[in-house]
Each structure stands twice: as structure tokens, then as C-alpha cells.
Amino acid sequence: MKKRIITLGREFGSGGHTIGMEAAKRLNIPFYDEEIIERIARHSRYDEEFIRMMDKAEAPGRTKLSFLLSGRDQSGNTINDYIYRAQCEAVHELTQEGPFLLVGRCGDQILKDRDDVLKVFVFADLEWRKARILRKYGETKVPIDKRVSEKDQRRAASYLYHTGVKWGQKENYDICLDSSSLTEEACIEIICHMYEWEYGDR
Template sequence: MEKKIITISREFGSGGRYIGRQIAAKLGIAFYDKDIILKTAEETGLSEEFIEKKGEYSPAKSIFSYAFVGRDSTGISLDDYLYTAQRKVILEIAEKGPCVIVGRCADYILRERTDCVHVFIHGDQRVKLERICALYQKTEAGALKLMKDTDKKRSINYRYNTDQEWGNAQNYTMTLNSSVLGYEKCARLIMEAAD
């Protein structure tokens, strides 16, 4: 494996986490998603629930929401502290060996490494809605709201922490439409890019 680290950013409902898990299993390498939450909780003493809720999502659906979060005397907010802690965990994970890392700005955090493939998985709205309805037992209206809210908060969080646009093809090695390609082909293309 030429590129030993694969980062996957994804639209909600696109199957990015599933694709990442399949790649890790096929390559026999570590898979990090929720594990980052656990490791960050251990390092910071913050609750797993708090980290899961705040670690990848903005406080609200506007970049201005960060202006209203509490800050300590040095100007650091709890969101800033959490990002710094997650960044440290991701950098440590990358040093351990080959792995797949899902979300949490890992593509940006590891951008200077030459042994990474950074992927953005997106999909067609109709297909994503069907998947969300099935996985989360939502009505179509509920699934649409959940999808839009989740992606909006991920996008804002990404912009705040990286000053980059989430989903912009220039930030990734490749972007793939899982609705068109299917999960298996996406996994195969990513593995080929890493080889």
C-alpha cells in the first residue's frame, strides 16, 4: 500500500462511513470513526456525548454561531479546545500505521503528509433520502431536514476550523458520487488510489 492513510469526508446519507469500514476490512487496517470520540474523551475529560455532538458539527447553522460561544481569558472557546484535542488524536493515529479515518477534518489535519488519500463521498439527494429513511426510521420530510441540518453543521464546522470549503474538490485527492458508482466501486477506486 503506497498511501497508508485514507481520510473520508462525506455527505450525510452517502454511505461514506460504510465505504470506509469496508475498505479497512478489505485491507486489514485500522478504522477510526467513533474511536476518535473515545480517545478525545480520555484525553480531555469531556463526555463522549458532548464530543460526538460538538466535534464535527457547528453550534448552529451559521458561521456566526462561533462568535457567541463562551471563551476563556485567552480567547479560546470549548469548541477550539475540542478541535485541538481531536487534532492531536488524529495526528497520533496517523503515526501508528495504515488506517481509514472518517470525518473530523482529518483531511485538513493531515494535508501536509504525502502518504494520504483524501476522499469526499457525496450522493444524489433521492438516494441519500432513501438510505436515511431506512437507517433512521424517518419520514421523507424528517430525513430531508436531518440531512440538510447535518451537512450544514458539518460544512460550517469545517470552514471554521480549516478556512476551507467542505466538499470542494480541490481539498481532496478524489470526490466520488456513491449514488452513481455504488459503495463497492467507490471502495475499489479508493483502494486503487491508495495502491
Template sequence: METDMEHEDRQVIIAVGREYGSGGHEIAKMIAERMNLPFYDRNLLSEVAREKGIDVSAIEKYDESPRRAFVSQTVRGYSNAPEDGLANMEFDYIRAMASRGDSFVIVGRCADAILAGNKGLITIFVTADDDRKIERISRIVNVSEAEAARMIRAKNKKRKSYHNYYSDGKWGDSRYYDLLINSSRLGLEKTADVIEAYIKARTGQS
């Protein structure tokens, strides 16, 4: 199906990094829906699995996970780590979409780094205040605030390790993104408004 962006013959790729609990996933999905663009997050796994003929349940636990060095090794430039295997399959899939000229919104998966240099790429990072992240995760996952804080630390440590392992840029460092925004200031809807306005300004849309 032809999207609005593709109809204008101008590729736009919105790569969204996010802290756990910041609402970055929801904001990215809003942007995709508003701009009529395909949206990729965990559903990218299903696309990769179908292309490779792999059972998605066999690979989902390795999604956005850094390689565990103590249980893997590299021989003649090739790694036997399943984390590396899945990461490279996802990266290849993302590069292929970009090479075809597809426009899309993608969350995580180091898209900001692996597509660096693409003229249509716009990189966003969504952060939030700790108390707001804790309140959000506590409510959504139905856990105590202490457990929510523990989950946030663990998830963000994993995301940071994954991104920094496969990328030259540093996860969450404003120097490596076009726009870094704190969703606590305006809430999810209005944060999406700001990001959408930025994207339209960048792409010359009214």
C-alpha cells in the same frame, strides 16, 4: 497489532469526507477492513475521552460541531467553547497518530486539512444524488422522505460549517481532495472497489 500497511513500512492515512446519506461511513469502513487498517469515526471520541480521563457522554454532543459564537468567547487567544475544546483534543490525537507513523482510515474530523502535507495522506470525498440520499436515510432511520430530506440538509449544513470553520479548504470542494466520487453511480461495494484501486495505485500495491 501490526497492520499490512505498517508491515510494508509505508504510512498510509485515508481521510474520508462524506455527505450525510451518501454511505461514506460504510464505504470507509469497507476500505479499512479490506486493507487491514484501524478505523476511526465516532469511536475516536472514546479514545480521546480515555486519554483525557473524561466521560465520553459529556462530550459526544460536541463531536463535529462548529463553535456557537453567541454562547462562547475568545480571551487572549483561548476559547471557552466546548466545541473548540473537543475539536482541538481530536486534532491533537489525530496528529499524534500520524506523527507515530500509524496508518489508518478516518472519517471526518477535518483530517484532510489538519494532516495536509503528510506524505502518506490520501483524501477522499463521497457524495451522492439527493434522491438516493433521501431513500437511504428514510429506510435506515425509518422516517418519511420529507423528514429524511430535512435531516440531510441539517446534517450536511453542520458538517460543512464545522469543516470550514476549522479548515482552510472547503468541505466537498473537489479542488481540496485527491478523489471525489458519487456513490449513486456504482453503489457502495463497487464505489469501495474504485477507491481501493485508487489507493493501491497511489501506494504502488498490486
């Protein structure tokens, strides 16, 4: 089966967003990260601003904010559940429109039953990630070690909550790329090569 969709999971600070965006540009396919929020809003009862706020909140049940927002309705569903359901609908809608690259959003699990998906995970050495984050975003009141660990923990907890699968496990991906060892450019080229080899003319 030829590949037509790329899902890209990534550790915080690994450069996964940049790698995915550049790979999509070179392959001339649509790129979605936060860009998909508008579609999620269309499939849900919530507006884009609220969904963005929930995106930045902790994983369900880990903070006071998320606790307040995770109360269940009469159907037993939380706000997070409804947003994730809309997210799934938005991702499946994209598959009807043609090839694309999706960063995060549990895309690899949402589309796990499709044979035309190239599933990528980008990781990197911790010290390299911390240095990159400081170069890109600068210092904040929160120590860099805490920023990195909390961001990855949120991603892992949200992924597990919605999919029941452990985030970042190599068995769930077609390829895992170490951007600190390979360089971002090499990661981009590898993704493009794999996609074109699977999806384009051989």
C-alpha cells in the same frame, strides 16, 4: 510518496461511513469514526460523553446550546476550540502508530501537509440519499429534506469554522466518488485499488 493513511469526507446519506468501514476491513487497517472519541477525550479536559454531545450539537453559534457552549475563556478559546485541538492531537497520534482510515473529523485538513494521505470525498444524488436515509433510519418528526440539509449544513459550518476551508470542494481531495452512480461496492473497490497502488507493491 506511498499512501498509508486514508481520510474520507462524506455527505449525509451517501454511505460514506459504510464505504470507509468496508474499505478499511478489506485493507486490514484500523478504522476510525466515532472510535476516535476516546482518544480525543484523553487529549482534552472533557469526557467521552460530553464530546459525543458536542458532536451532535449544531456548528458553533448556530443554536442556543452551541451559543452557551461557545463562550470564550481568558485565552480567547471556546469549548469547540479545545475539543478540536485535542482532535488534532489524537489524529496526529494515530499517524505514529501505522496506517488507518479516518472518516470525517476534518482529517484531510489536519493532515494536509503530509504526502502519505489519500484524501477521499463521497457524495451522492440528493434523492438517492434521502431514500437511503429513510431505509436505514426510518421516518422521524423532522421532514427528510430538512434532516439532510441541516446535517450537511452542520458539517460544512463546523469544517469551515475549524479549518477556514469550504467543505466538499473537489480541489481538497485526491478523488471524489458519487456513490449513487458508482454504487457503494464500486467506491470501496476504487478506494482499495488506489490505496494498494500507492502504498503496496506496484
